[in-house]
Each structure stands twice: as C-alpha cells, then as structure tokens.
Amino acid sequence: xxxxxxxxxFILIFLIFSCSSDNDDSSSEVWEQKSEMLTNWADNxxxxxxxxxxxxxxxxxxxxxxxxxxxxxQNLDSLRTVFINAYMSWQYVEMFDIGPAEESYYKxxxxxYPTTISRIEINIQNENTDFNNSNNYSAQGFPALDYLLYGIxxxxxxxxxxxxxxxxxxxxxxxxxxxxxxxxYPIVEEWESYRNSFISSVENTATSSVNKMTNDFIYYYEKGxxxxxxxxxxxxxxxxxxxxxxxxxxxxxxxxxxALESFQAIKNFYNGNGGVSLRQYISEVSxxxxxxxxxxxxxxxxxxxxxxxxxxDNFYNQILTNNVQVLEAYDxxxxxxxxxxxxMLSVLQIPTDYVDAxxx
Amino acid sequence: xxxxSKIISYINSNTNSSPLAVFRIGFGLMMLYSILxxxxxxxxxxxxxxxxxxxxxxxxxWIKDLGDYTYIIFVICIISSIFITxxxxxxxxMVLFFLSFTYIELIDKTTYLxxxxxxxxxxxLMIFLPANAYFSIDNILRKKSYxxxxxxxxxxxxxxxxxxxxxxxxxxxxxxxxxxxMPLKLWLPSKYDIPLIGETFMQQEWVxxxxxxxxxxxxxSIPFLLLYKKTRIIGFILVIxxxxxxxVLFPIGMFPYxxxxxxxxxxDYSVHEKIIKWIKKIIEPIxxxxxxxxxxxxEKIIIKKKKIIMSIISVxxxxxxxxxxxxxxxxxxxxWSEEGYRFSWRVMLVEKIGxxxxxxxxxxxxxxxxxxxxxxxxxxxxxxMSFQPxxxxxxxxxxxxxxxxxxxxxxxxxxxxxxSLNGRSNKRFVNSxxxxxxxxxxxxxxxWIIPIDDEIKGF
Numbered sequence: 001x002x003x004x005x006x007x008x009x010f011i012l013i014f015l016i017f018s019c020s021s022d023n024d025d026s027s028s029e030v031w032e033q034k035s036e037m038l039t040n041w042a043d044n045x046x047x048x049x050x051x052x053x054x055x056x057x058x059x060x061x062x063x064x065x066x067x068x069x070x071x072x073x074q075n076l077d078s079l080r081t082v083f084i085n086a087y088m089s090w091q092y093v094e095m096f097d098i099g100p101a102e103e104s105y106y107k108x109x110x111x112x113y114p115t116t117i118s119r120i121e122i123n124i125q126n127e128n129t130d131f132n133n134s135n136n137y138s139a140q141g142f143p144a145l146d147y148l149l150y151g152i153x154x155x156x157x158x159x160x161x162x163x164x165x166x167x168x169x170x171x172x173x174x175x176x177x178x179x180x181x182x183x184x185y186p187i188v189e190e191w192e193s194y195r196n197s198f199i200s201s202v203e204n205t206a207t208s209s210v211n212k213m214t215n216d217f218i219y220y221y222e223k224g225x226x227x228x229x230x231x232x233x234x235x236x237x238x239x240x241x242x243x244x245x246x247x248x249x250x251x252x253x254x255x256x257x258x259a260l261e262s263f264q265a266i267k268n269f270y271n272g273n274g275g276v277s278l279r280q281y282i283s284e285v286s287x288x289x290x291x292x293x294x295x296x297x298x299x300x301x302x303x304x305x306x307x308x309x310x311x312x313d314n315f316y317n318q319i320l321t322n323n324v325q326v327l328e329a330y331d332x333x334x335x336x337x338x339x340x341x342x343x344m345l346s347v348l349q350i351p352t353d354y355v356d357a358x359x360x
Numbered sequence: 361x362x363x364x365s366k367i368i369s370y371i372n373s374n375t376n377s378s379p380l381a382v383f384r385i386g387f388g389l390m391m392l393y394s395i396l397x398x399x400x401x402x403x404x405x406x407x408x409x410x411x412x413x414x415x416x417x418x419x420x421x422w423i424k425d426l427g428d429y430t431y432i433i434f435v436i437c438i439i440s441s442i443f444i445t446x447x448x449x450x451x452x453x454m455v456l457f458f459l460s461f462t463y464i465e466l467i468d469k470t471t472y473l474x475x476x477x478x479x480x481x482x483x484x485l486m487i488f489l490p491a492n493a494y495f496s497i498d499n500i501l502r503k504k505s506y507x508x509x510x511x512x513x514x515x516x517x518x519x520x521x522x523x524x525x526x527x528x529x530x531x532x533x534x535x536x537x538x539x540x541x542m543p544l545k546l547w548l549p550s551k552y553d554i555p556l557i558g559e560t561f562m563q564q565e566w567v568x569x570x571x572x573x574x575x576x577x578x579x580x581s582i583p584f585l586l587l588y589k590k591t592r593i594i595g596f597i598l599v600i601x602x603x604x605x606x607x608v609l610f611p612i613g614m615f616p617y618x619x620x621x622x623x624x625x626x627x628d629y630s631v632h633e634k635i636i637k638w639i640k641k642i643i644e645p646i647x648x649x650x651x652x653x654x655x656x657x658x659e660k661i662i663i664k665k666k667k668i669i670m671s672i673i674s675v676x677x678x679x680x681x682x683x684x685x686x687x688x689x690x691x692x693x694x695x696w697s698e699e700g701y702r703f704s705w706r707v708m709l710v711e712k713i714g715x716x717x718x719x720x721x722x723x724x725x726x727x728x729x730x731x732x733x734x735x736x737x738x739x740x741x742x743x744x745m746s747f748q749p750x751x752x753x754x755x756x757x758x759x760x761x762x763x764x765x766x767x768x769x770x771x772x773x774x775x776x777x778x779x780s781l782n783g784r785s786n787k788r789f790v791n792s793x794x795x796x797x798x799x800x801x802x803x804x805x806x807x808w809i810i811p812i813d814d815e816i817k818g819f
Binding site: 029030031034202203204205227231235236237238239240285287289290293337338339341342343345346347348349350352357358359360 | 403407471473474475545546547549550551552553558559563610611612613614615707708711713714715720722727728729730731732739740743778779780783784785786
C-alpha cells in the first residue's frame with residue numbers, strides 16, 4: 001500500500017509540474033531579464049572598465065619608463081597626470097570583486113589605503129619584490145604610487161633628487177607599476193572566457209552571478225565607498241578623526257574627485273546606462289509598498305552627491321577644518337546603505353553573502 | 361462509565377507495539393543522517409566553533425561551545441542515534457541523544473529552527489516511551505519482547521505531531537499571510553530558477569494566495585485527516601506532497617523527510633508489521649548469526665514508575681499547549697518585536713531583514729564611534745542579530761563589556777537599527793536614544809523597541 005501511495009503522489013506531482021509548463025505564455029520573463037542584466041553588466045560595465053583601466057596602466061608604464069630614464073620635473077609631472085587618470089578609472093573597477101579578480105585578490109593588491117610606508121621603505125632597502133605576500137598588499141598599487149610620487153619627500157625638488165641619488169627607489173617605482181599591469185592583464189584576458197559562465201549563471205543561489213554581483217555592489221557601496229572614503233577618515237569608526245586615512249593622502253587634492261568618480265560608477269551601475277540593471281529589476285518585481293523604491297534609492301544617491309560636492313577638493317583639509325560637513329555627507333550616504341540592505345534585498349530576495357545553513 | 365473510569369481504562373488499554381518500534385527506527389536513522397549531513401557540510405565549525413561570540417538563550421549562558429572538542433558532542437549524538445535505531449540500551453541512548461542534541465542547540469540561538477526545537481521536544485518525550493518493547497537489541501539481551509504496549513505511548517507522539525501541525529496552521533491565520541499573501545508573495549517569485557513551475561506558477565499572484573490559504577488549511581486539517589481511518593491515505597498523500605514540495609522550494613534541509621517518516625505513526629499496526637517484515641528481510645544475513653533471538657519470550661509489559669512518567673508527560677503537554685500563546689502577555693506586535701515568537705511552531709511566517717549598527721559613547725562626552733560588526737560576528741550571526749531584539753540587546757552588552765575591558769570609561773551603547781517586515785518599507789526598529797548597555801534582558805516587554813505602527817490581525 002505504501003508503494004501505491006508513493007507512486008500516486010509522484011504521478012500527482014508530475015502532473016502538476018507538467019501542466020504548469022504549457023499553462024502560461026508569460027514564461028521565462030524573469031530568466032530573460034536577469035540574463036539581459038548580466039549581459040549588460042559584463043559587456044557595458046565590467047569588461048570595458050577593465051580595458052579602460054588597462055589602457056591607462058599602459059600609459060602609466062610608459063610615463064614610468066620615461067621618468068626612470070630621466071627623473072626630472074617634466075617627467076614627474078606627466079607621470080603624475082597619468083597616475084591620476086589611472087586612479088580615476090580604477091574607481092570603475094573596484095566593485096567588480098568577482099571571478100578572476102576575486103580569486104587573485106586583485107582589489108587588495110590595487111587599492112588598500114592608507115599604504116604602509118614602513119613596509120615600502122623596507123621593501124625598497126631590501127629590494128624585495130614579493131608582491132603576492134599578503135603583508136605586501138598595502139605596499140603596492142595606487143596608494144603606494146601615491147606615496148612614491150608625492151610623499152617620499154617634502155618638495156618636488158627633493159623627490160626628484162631622491163630618485164636621482166637612490167636607484168632602489170626608481171626600481172621599486174617601476175616594479176610597482178609593472179606589478180599593477182601584471183595583475184590587470186590576466187583579469188582582462190580571463191574575462192573573455194569567464195564572460196559566458198558569468199552571464200549564464202542566472203539562477204537564485206548563493207554563488208550565482210546575479211546574487212554575487214548584487215552583494216558585491218552593496219559591499220562596495222558600504223565598505224569601499226562609504227567606509228573607506230568617508231567613514232574611516234572622518235572618525236566614524238574610531239571616535240576621533242583620522243584624516244591621514246583619506247584616499248590619495250599624499251597627493252592631497254584628488255580625494256574628492258576620486259570619491260565623486262566612484263559615486264558615478266555606483267550610480268551608473270545601478271541605473272544600467274540604457275540597459276537592464278538593478279533599478280529596472282527592482283521596479284519590475286516590487287510590490288505595492290515598494291513601488292517607489294527604485295527612484296527612492298536614486299533620490300538618496302543624489303542628496304548624498306550634493307553634499308559631497310560641497311566638500312573641499314582635499315578631504316584631508318576638510319576633515320581638519322570642518323569634519324561635521326564630512327559626517328553629514330557620510331550620514332546621507334548611510335541612508336542609501338539602509339535602503340540597499342533592507343528594502344532592496346527584501347524585494348530582490350537575494351540572500352546576503354555566504355550564509356550557509358538550513359532555514360525553517 | 362464516568363469520566364474517571366474512562367480515563368483509567370484508557371490508561372490501561374494496550375495496543376500493538378510495532379508502530380512505536382518503526383517510529384524508533386525511523387527516528388534513529390533520520391537523526392543519524394541529519395547529523396552526518398550537518399557535519400559533512402562543515403557547519404559544526406562554521407556555526408559553533410568559528411564564531412567568537414555566541415548568542416545565548418535567556419538563562420543558558422552557562423552552555424559553552426567546547427572549541428575543537430565540540431565534535432565530541434556530535435559524536436555522542438551519532439552513537440546514541442545508532443543505538444536508538446537498533447534499540448540497544450534504549451532509554452540511556454535516548455537520554456544521551458536528548459542531552460547532546462539539546463546542548464548543541466543551546467550553544468547559539470542564531471541557529472534556532474522550529475525543526476530543531478521539534479527534535480528536542482520529541483526526543484525528550486521519547487525518553488519516557490517504551491520504544492524498545494519490540495524488534496530491538498534490548499529484546500535479545502533481556503530475552504523478553506512485548507507485543508503490546510500502552511495505547512497512550514503511541515498516542516503521545518500522535519498528539520505532539522498534531523500540535524505541531526495544528527499550531528503552525530493557527531499561526532497562519534493572520535492578515536499578512538491570508539490577505540496579503542506575505543511573505544510568499546516575496547518568496548515564490550524568487551524561485552524563478554525551479555524547472556517548469558519557476559517562471560510560470562511561481563510568478564502568478566493567485567498562486568501566492570492559493571498557497572497561503574492552502575498551507576493554512578493543510579496545517580490545520582492534517583492531524584484530523586491522519587487520525588481518521590477513512591481519510592488517512594488522502595492525508596498521507598498530502599503530507600508527502602506538501603513536504604516534498606516545500607522541500608524543493610525552501611532550504612529546509614531534512615525536515616520534510618522527518619515529518620513524512622514521522623507521520624507513518626498514524627497508520628494501523630498492520631502497515632508497521634509489514635515494514636518490520638521488510639526490514640527483517642534486509643537484515644536476514646545478520647539475524648541468522650544471532651541464534652539466541654529464538655529464545656526471546658513474549659511477555660506482558662509492565663511500565664515501571666508509571667505514575668512519575670504519566671505526570672511528566674502530562675506537564676510536558678500542558679506546556680506544549682500553552683507556551684505558544686505566551687505572546688498574548690506582551691502588548692507589542694508579535695511579528696515585529698518577536699516577544700514570545702520562538703517555540704511556538706510559527707514557521708515561514710515572516711520575511712524580515714534588518715540593518716543594525718552600534719554606536720559606542722564613552723567618558724560622558726559627545727564623541728562616539730560605530731562598531732564594525734564583522735569584527736565580532738559571522739555574517740549569519742549579523743543577519744540574525746539585525747532584526748531580533750534579544751540578539752540586539754545581548755550583542756550591545758557584549759560590546760559594552762568589550763570596550764569597558766579595553767579601558768573605555770562609562771561606556772554607552774546605542775543601536776541604529778532598521779527593519780523591513782513582510783514587504784513593508786524599512787522602519788526604525790530600536791529607540792536610538794536608549795543606552796542598551798543599561799537595559800537588562802528579561803521576559804518583560806522591551807520598551808525600547810519602536811512599535812511598528814501597523815497591525816497584523818490574527819493569531
């Protein structure tokens with residue numbers, strides 16, 4: 001009898017499952033929309049951002065070579081210019097900590113700040129170039145370059161003379177630039193093959209592209225953008241301001257520009273730039289209560305951006321002179337975090353990272 | 361016959377012992393598999409050993425994880441479930457299983473699931489039932505077996521299962537579940553990746569309502585369908601279908617299979633005798649080597665310390681019947697503040713997501729800083745903490761103690777907390793002006809929870 005019950009049930013289940021397939025013609029909309037979104041992300045965001053960065057790093061290498069051959073003011077100026085360009089384009093890449101980038105700790109090797117000066121100096125003296133050692137993550141990449149181009153001495157003249165007198169500095173400089181290229185090449189290359197598996201991973205699981213990328217996006221907004229660029233230097237997590245923790249601390253004048261560039265990258269990604277992205281996807285699935293959510297998020301972004309625009313170009317100065325303004329900008333950014341991490345995740349039903357356990 | 365004599369004759373009435381024997385075997389095997397699966401997934405480490413801090417049930421602070429030795433508790437669980445399956449030193453094994461399993465659950469309430477609570481209560485109950493009366497190693501050792509056992513010993517399990525179903529059905533009679541199809545309206549469309557039904561059925565609003573109402577009627581009626589002989593087969597088919605279906609939809613692990621196997625207890629003993637015959641056939645090669653089993657005498661069972669056992673079981677069921685209603689003692693909205701929410705068979709009722717950060721003030725001055733939760737909590741703990749008030753309070757105290765021990769003076773802890781419940785826009789959850797480090801955990805209403813400002817009607 002038990003056997004009969006089981007077979008009857010399975011027939012029942014089978015009937016229900018198979019009926020449903022020819023019942024409805026609105027099928028595969030969700031699936032298609034998601035794969036459209038992933039394609040948009042890969043083809044119009046991730047891949048082009050990486051190639052722009054790669055191009056800028058190639059320029060950086062060229063300018064670096066000129067400077068190594070002849071360390072003078074003119075070559076230093078042009079090296080600094082391409083450094084800033086490359087750093088700007090990095091802001092469009094950092095959030096894509098997925099696939100080949102995640103596997104190679106790309107983000108950590110490129111932009112951990114503040115950079116560890118003592119480590120850099122030790123590396124220079126010992127001519128150590130073991131950049132895969134995680135202790136050296138904060139002694140390479142953009143923040144290390146920032147130090148080497150602006151911070152090793154108090155004036156341009158002294159910086160240039162230091163490079164002229166100590167060739168170890170020059171070789172570390174070119175080694176770091178070379179390393180940034182070496183880190184970026186394989187990622188650009190691997191994306192060519194990774195793209196297909198990325199855009200085909202449409203299902204709703206902890207490791208699918210939709211879920212991982214959405215989590216990466218939120219993580220970048222919360223940590224890479226909100227905390228690193230504003231919260232930490234403004235002292236939100238420490239009780240007292242730590243202005244020396246701003247991005248591009250040694251350059252001093254581009255911290256705001258980098259932050260705005262990063263915000264632009266965030267907004268572009270959210271908006272989809274003409275293609276399907278989170279914004280369209282939210283308005284598609286949202287319930288009555290959440291009908292305004294996709295524009296609410298954008299409104300909060302704009303409020304925050306206005307407050308950032310009102311800050312000094314130099315966050316270091318801004319924090320020293322009037323940190324309240326930075327904290328206000330931080331609070332506005334924080335409003336976005338709340339919306340992304342509660343309402344957006346609730347609507348999208350995307351579980352947060354790596355929670356692996358049974359449910360009720 | 362008056363009431364009293366009816367009760368006495370019920371207590372003294374006997375029934376065939378095979379259903380309880382089959383239940384024992386099913387229970388043991390299910391537990392064995394569940395724990396091996398848990399181990400194999402690496403959850404012993406990630407859930408119990410890795411976290412620096414555990415969220416404790418009120419009054420159970422003294423239960424600690426044993427570091428790397430935590431595995432030993434699981435080994436006890438495994439060995440005792442093997443012994444339960446074969447019916448070897450049954451009562452001792454059942455006690456060990458109950459204690460080890462419950463100990464594990466008490467280490468950290470982050471992992472609380474109604475399913476685990478069900479296992480704990482069921483294993484407690486089973487300590488007092490003669491589940492080794494028949495078809496067990498204990499029979500061979502004692503050279504005695506019992507064809508009949510008291511009727512109440514099987515009815516106990518039926519009653520517990522009925523409570524689980526019926527109460528979880530009652531809990532579904534609320535305005536969010538029935539009239540807004542929440543949270544199924546959020547959950548089902550996200551199952552677009554299930555073959556065939558994912559992109560069709562799961563996207564339809566009527567399906568969300570149908571499944572909400574259907575789920576409620578199912579839970580409420582299933583005990584009755586299983587109890588009456590005429591509807592039992594239909595009931596069991598529904599049990600299989602419902603549990604397999606929810607097993608496909610939601611990440612609920614072993615629970616569907618445990619309930620399907622458990623529901624077999626409602627069938628007549630003839631079914632169970634067939635099952636035992638079938639098991640005997642499988643283990644025939646082993647059985648043939650054990651010669652002595654021929655010498656087992658069938659005897660009439662005498663339950664020792666019957667009065668004590670009966671009173672323990674009575675108290676157990678009185679608690680089971682009333683505990684789920686304790687939420688009535690709290691003025692707050694149950695789904696929002698979760699005061700009296702656990703241990704009440706409220707399954708799948710809420711989609712809750714929170715974002716909670718903590719502000720530390722010290723030295724009575726205006727300067728403050730925010731805590732990075734990642735420093736102390738695993739992502740699973742942070743997720744659970746963010747929308748449950750007792751977690752928030754406990755973590756606030758942990759932070760207060762931590763920073764005090766770091767040399768900060770007059771530490772104050774404030775929570776910045778936002779929660780979204782069943783598709784409502786996020787609202788501030790905790791009064792951010794209240795120093796949580798000064799609030800004490802208790803069974804009293806937590807006044808620092810900001811009311812939801814909305815009413816969810818129903819049970």
